[in-house]
Amino acid sequence: MTTDTTGPVARDGEPRPGGPADSPLIRACRRRPSPHTPVWFMRQAGRSLPEYREIRASVPMLESCRRPDLVTEITLQPVRRHKVDAAILFSDIVVPVAAAGVDLDIVPGTGPVVAEPIRTAADVERIRPITRDDVSYVDEAVRQLVIELGDTPLIGFAGAPFTLASYLVEGGPSRTHAKTKALMYGDPELWHALCGRLADMTLTFLRVQIEAGVSAVQLFDSWAGTLSEADYRRFVLPHSTAVLSGLVDAGVPRIHFGVGTAELLGAMGEAGADVVGVDWRTPLDVATGRIGPDKAVQGNLDPCVLLAPWPVVEAEVRRILEQGKAAPGHVFNLGHGVLPETDPEMLTRVVALVHELSSRRADQG
Numbered sequence: 001m002t003t004d005t006t007g008p009v010a011r012d013g014e015p016r017p018g019g020p021a022d023s024p025l026i027r028a029c030r031r032r033p034s035p036h037t038p039v040w041f042m043r044q045a046g047r048s049l050p051e052y053r054e055i056r057a058s059v060p061m062l063e064s065c066r067r068p069d070l071v072t073e074i075t076l077q078p079v080r081r082h083k084v085d086a087a088i089l090f091s092d093i094v095v096p097v098a099a100a101g102v103d104l105d106i107v108p109g110t111g112p113v114v115a116e117p118i119r120t121a122a123d124v125e126r127i128r129p130i131t132r133d134d135v136s137y138v139d140e141a142v143r144q145l146v147i148e149l150g151d152t153p154l155i156g157f158a159g160a161p162f163t164l165a166s167y168l169v170e171g172g173p174s175r176t177h178a179k180t181k182a183l184m185y186g187d188p189e190l191w192h193a194l195c196g197r198l199a200d201m202t203l204t205f206l207r208v209q210i211e212a213g214v215s216a217v218q219l220f221d222s223w224a225g226t227l228s229e230a231d232y233r234r235f236v237l238p239h240s241t242a243v244l245s246g247l248v249d250a251g252v253p254r255i256h257f258g259v260g261t262a263e264l265l266g267a268m269g270e271a272g273a274d275v276v277g278v279d280w281r282t283p284l285d286v287a288t289g290r291i292g293p294d295k296a297v298q299g300n301l302d303p304c305v306l307l308a309p310w311p312v313v314e315a316e317v318r319r320i321l322e323q324g325k326a327a328p329g330h331v332f333n334l335g336h337g338v339l340p341e342t343d344p345e346m347l348t349r350v351v352a353l354v355h356e357l358s359s360r361r362a363d364q365g
Contacts, residue, residue, distance in 0.1 A: 020153035029253035031329040037358035038085035043337030071141035093159030117171035142212035156209030160221035161239040225260025244272030280335030285326035296329025
């Protein structure tokens with residue numbers, strides 16, 4: 001049993017007044033009434049903000065993730081600017097992989113690049129288990145942020161085993177994931193050994209964040225949408241379930257997100273999350289029908305819509321809020337991350353509009 005650090009909430013899950021555990025975000029994740037629909041944005045801490053670009057100008061990505069002072073400042077920037085209902089820890093999904101001894105770098109304009117891609121059982125053995133000490137900078141940053149944020153919840157996150165495995169096998173980003181699938185189909189035993197090791201690492205990484213004080217966690221399976229449902233169930237679902245079910249006693253909501261996952265939403269819902277993230281391709285009412293009535297949903301404005309004129313953005317926000325009523329809980333978000341060319345003012349206006357429209361609805365209801 002871990003210590004519940006999300007604020008005043010009991011082990012029975014019933015909230016106590018005040019604190020992050022009684023915030024709109026956590027209430028929505030737990031499918032409880034909220035004063036308004038909570039809103040935050042994936043990649044809100046980063047690329048679209050001039051203050052972020054300034055602070056990162058001379059600091060490589062992995063180094064910035066290992067400096068608690070920078071992590072704290074970058075995480076707080078969108079909360080100050082946009083008044084979102086949650087902060088998400090500034091980090092990267094490959095941080096624990098690097099901590100596990102894998103030689104990799106995050107190359108600007110490319111993404112994670114692995115020096116020696118996984119090909120054999122010996123390669124898998126090189127990925128050692130991680131401990132709290134391996135990611136002590138994450139622990140320190142979370143503790144700083146919890147103090148700074150007060151009643152605003154902090155979301156921790158990690159990459160899901162499949163997405164991490166795809167980077168390790170491909171050696172970097174891939175459009176086809178051909179090498180990943182070749183290993184998956186051609187050597188299932190090695191595949192499951194790799195994903196099992198990554199699941200253990202991911203579970204440890206998330207527990208470090210939870211014990212330091214995050215109020216919710218999100219498991220990103222960004223590339224799961226490249227798979228059929230049958231392959232997802234055989235090769236991916238057991239490992240994502242191992243992570244999410246391993247946190248059942250942690251006392252915080254669990255969010256599960258992937259891109260292009262319309263046909264996988266039901267299976268993803270079975271993995272054990274409290275909230276299923278939905279990309280922009282599937283309407284939230286349709287997604288709710290696939291996921292089931294016992295899960296909240298998160299999403300799902302197309303990030304590209306934010307590049308359109310305000311009347312277009314406003315209409316789309318209204319549509320998503322309307323469709324989100326079908327779910328027992330709705331966290332407003334994008335269907336993927338904020339694009340670098342997004343005008344930050346547009347994000348601020350979306351937050352204000354979501355709050356205004358959903359507060360009005362709550363008052364009328």
